[in-house]
Amino acid sequence: MVREAAHTLKKSLLWDLLTTVDHKKIAILYLIAGTLFFGKAGLMAILIRIQLMIPENTFVTGQTYNELLSMHGTIMLFLAATPLLFAFMNYFIPLQIGARDVAFPFLNALGFWFFFFGGILLSLSWFFGGAPDAGWTAYVPLSSRDYAGIGLDFYVLGLQISGFGTLISGINFIVTMITMRAPGMTLLRMPLFCWTSFITSMLIVFGFTPLAAGLALLMLDRMFDGQFFLAAAGGNAVIWPHIFWIFGHPEVYILVLPAFGMISEIIPVFSKKRLFGYTAMVFATIVIGFLGFMVWVHHMFTLNLGPITNSIFAILTMLIGVPTGIKIFNWLFTIWGGKLRFTTAMLCASSFVPTFVLGGVTGIMLAMSPVTHLYHDTYFVVAHFHYIILGGIVLGLLGATYYWYPKMFGHCLNETLGKWMFWIFYIGFHLTFFIQHILGLIGMPRRVNVYLADQGWDGMNLISSIGAFMQGVAIILLLINVIYSAKKRPNHPVDDPWDGRALEWATHTPVPEYNFAQVPQVRSLDPLFYEKIHGDGKMKPTEPLGDIHMPNGSFLPFMIALGSFIAGFGLIMKHMDAWINPYIVVVLGLLVMFGSMAVRSWKEDHGYHITKENVEAMEREALADERNR
Amino acid sequence: MSETVDVSKGLPAHPERATLEGKNKFVGFWVFLSGEVTMFATFFGTYLGLRNGTAGGPEAADLFHMPLVFIMTMILLTSSLTSVIAITAMKKNQFKKMKLWMWITFFLGVAFLGFEIYEFVEYVHYGLGFSTSAFASSFYSLVGLHGAHVVFGLGWVLLLLIRYNRAGITLTNAPKFYMFSLYWHFIDVVWVFIFTVVYLMGIGGG
Amino acid sequence: MADHLSEPFEKSAMTNEEKVKTEREMRIQFIAFAFMIALTFLAFIAVGAEVAPPGFVISFIIFLAFIQLFLQLYYFMHLKDKDHGWANTFMVSGLVLSIPTIVALILIIGVVKY
Secondary structure, X not given: OOOOOHHHHOOOHHHHHHHOOOHHHHHHHHHHHHHHHHHHHHHHHHHHHHHHHOOOOOOOOHHHHHHHHHHHHHHHHHHHHHHHHHHHHHHHHHHHOOOOOOOOHHHHHHHHHHHHHHHHHHHHHHHOOOOOOOOOOOOOOOXXXXXXXXXXXXXXXXXXXXXXXXXXXXXXXXXXXXXOOOOOOOHHHOOHHHHHHHHHHHHHHHHHHHHHHHHHHHHHHXXXXXXXXXXXXXXXXXXXXXXXXXXXXXXHHHHHHHHHHHHHHHHHHHHOOOOOOHHHHHHHHHHHHXXXXXXXXXXXXXXXXXXXXXXXXXXXXXXXXXXXXXXXHHHHHHHOOOOOOOOHHHHHHHHHHHHHHHHHHHHHHHHOHHHHHHHOOEHHHHHHHHHHHHHHHHHHHHHHHHHHHHHHHOOOOOHHHHHHHHHHHHHHHHHHHHHHHHHHHOOOEOOOOOOXXXXXXXXXXXXXXXXXXXXXXXHHHHHHHHHHHHHOOOOOOOOOOOOOOOHHHHOOOOOOOOOOOOOEEOOOOOHHHHHHHHOOOOOEEOOOOOOEEEOOOOOHHHHHHHHHHHHHHHHHHHHOOOOOOHHHHHHHHHHHHHHHHHHHHHXXXXXXXXXXXXXXXXXXXXXXXXXXX | OOOOOOOOOOEOOOHHHOOHHHHHHHHHHHHHHHHHHXXXXXXXXXXXXXXXXXXXXXXXXXXXXXXXXXXXXXXXXXXXXXXXXXXXXXXXXXXXXXXXXXXXXXXXXXXXXXXXXXXXXHHHHHOOOOOOOHHHHHHHHHHHHHHHHHHHHHHHHHHHHHHOOOOOOOOOHHHHHHHHXXXXXXXXXXXXXXXXXXXXXXXOOO | OOOOOOOOOXXXXXXXXXXXXXXXXXXXXXXXXXXXXXXXXXXXXXXXXXXXXXXXXXXXXXXXXXXXXXXXHHHHOOOOOOOOHHHHHHHHHHHHHHHHHHHHHHHOOOOOOO
């Protein structure tokens, strides 16, 4: 299949991946990197559960346990969930709005490489004297220069760099959806996945910037003896939790909103109905996004900030239940009376709904500030947020993987293996975390590596660990499925296996690098389904076939991110016995970074054109493929 | 994207937004600036929360001098106006005029930066090191962050001015100069709040 | 496709009407600048004169700062022009979301004993 212009064929695969600015290839990069980090953090979770399987276990030391726990949380949120969601956002936002690429292809690549090098920097901590050990929240003074080792330096700089990448990608998605929509694709015709991604990107813009500020403060504290958090010099330790949760609470919605969007894509397709209450769903998303910024103090109820503060934030927190409830009911009403097909994707999406409700209910319980003192720092909290994150985000991601896999790779995943995976995962998940509600209520504290026997915790911890192993097996089954399906793949790719509704199913599979030979005319919500009912099943073009303008690949994103990585590592070297002055390394890194930026600005790069003849040839080939099926 | 710009009549009236790429940059830069707002807000909040934590070290009222701050404010406000004049010239395709006013903006920025460095050196001599107190740390990080933005802006415009010294106004460099001017105004806005909240409130007590 | 991206132009495509509009806008910007200078003077005098109680002076100069913010954003940065809807949306969102951040970091950081 010569689906790519001669232009890209000359490059080797590695060089192509290092220099690509194609949103689909960057999405694959995000998917691979995210999966690797997910596997790493998942393995840490298994180790944690092995340690807690029996009382007074000596499998890992307390220090190692702290490092595992901190890295599990940090990696899962920043380096696994975020890139996995970004993979799907990158691939499908341009396709769903009928665009040829994102607004800033160069920045797209830059965002990925920043994320990647930030993740590598954080992970390097294992080899230089220990990982961060102050929890993913890194509360001061535990994380300040007096108490925490070099691991926290890696935490601060790794997250700073990867956070910068996330911010860049967020801006990119926003602009893409503002300026690049196909003709007729009004805002209220955008698929819900685009809408939730849009609000998520807004949350990134307004949430990751405070995080950058907070991490800068912590870095100044650790590297240059800043006095922000230590009371002896007039500082205040409450500043950090405020800044962290001003970012941290929106972060929860940053992750869960795209998952909501995925569910809202999958359920209508497999119910063969349009999404119930589309406008209400959009509105609820916006309200959730706004309220997400107004509730962060509920993470700090036990900091003694006063009853009035606590009451205000308790009420605001409970308010979020309203738009979330709207969403839950809309999904239920979409399923209601639909022509249901329970594929693996649909199983994940529909089981998401009750699981997420459970997490939401415990969320409301935690929002009641008077009783929260009972739950605080117990396994009840752990159970609550894993219901949100695993039961919400991961189920959404798994569903999206099965749903969109054929578009990304040209063949479906095996359904039998998929269903095995789903049931093992689902049962394992509830075994692990449902029991932790009870463990928390009878008093087992979180973040503790050993517990004494005969407190009534032994059996439940064992069950919880068994559940965790089942989830591990399920993820391995998914990997087996990927390999198995790739080997058994049919000769011909599938364009539209699920009878899809949105624009991504209107292109060929594999998607040509220009996405749409002719930009489609959108006539309704669910544009492809509209054409299937009212038209001939094909999108109407808005333009004659012509030359297509494409951006050039570039190695500069890699270089810019590499420069930031070197500079970050140089700063950390201040706390090592290095044979070289750390500032030399910092300056070198900054030179590489800003030098590459200057080169980018200096060299005008107008991209290239795929000629009309080439487009026609590629389209003919794709059509011939379709007829052969 | 195969957007076409009508170039037969000369430079479009809004050269910075004539191409799709320019339009994208324009929207994207505003989004970026709105993110900067929340970042600066965090630094402002930290400063305001900690500004009384002097831990026996020098206090705001001992340090700040009105004349110096006033001069710095005037310089930065004027540089904001000069960049406005430059952008108006750009829209009218008056390249030389734009270049002149951009250079003036640049030198005003350098002057501002010089005063800021002088100011910091003075404070350090006076006994306000970065880690003297929470007030010192939060003051230096807030004003220093603003200073870092100024440095970045100066490097940016210098690069643009050298690169496009002879190029004339094109559809490619017009968005770049326009984004710089937005950035420069934003720095000015931040300074307005710094001189109000940090310096004047520091001198005026409260 | 004649892209004409890196070449300069002989002349401007501005119509006479647009030229007049630009001139008028320039005048308005000069007036805005005069206002900003005046507001700055006022703020410095308000603090330097030490006649009013500090509580009043502080709220007054912060009010003046917000007027300057408005002048910069809407006149110098053209937020008042058309095609700035999204820019407005994001700028206003950023400013609104900054308020709780700043208020929280000033007011609810526990009991401070200096």
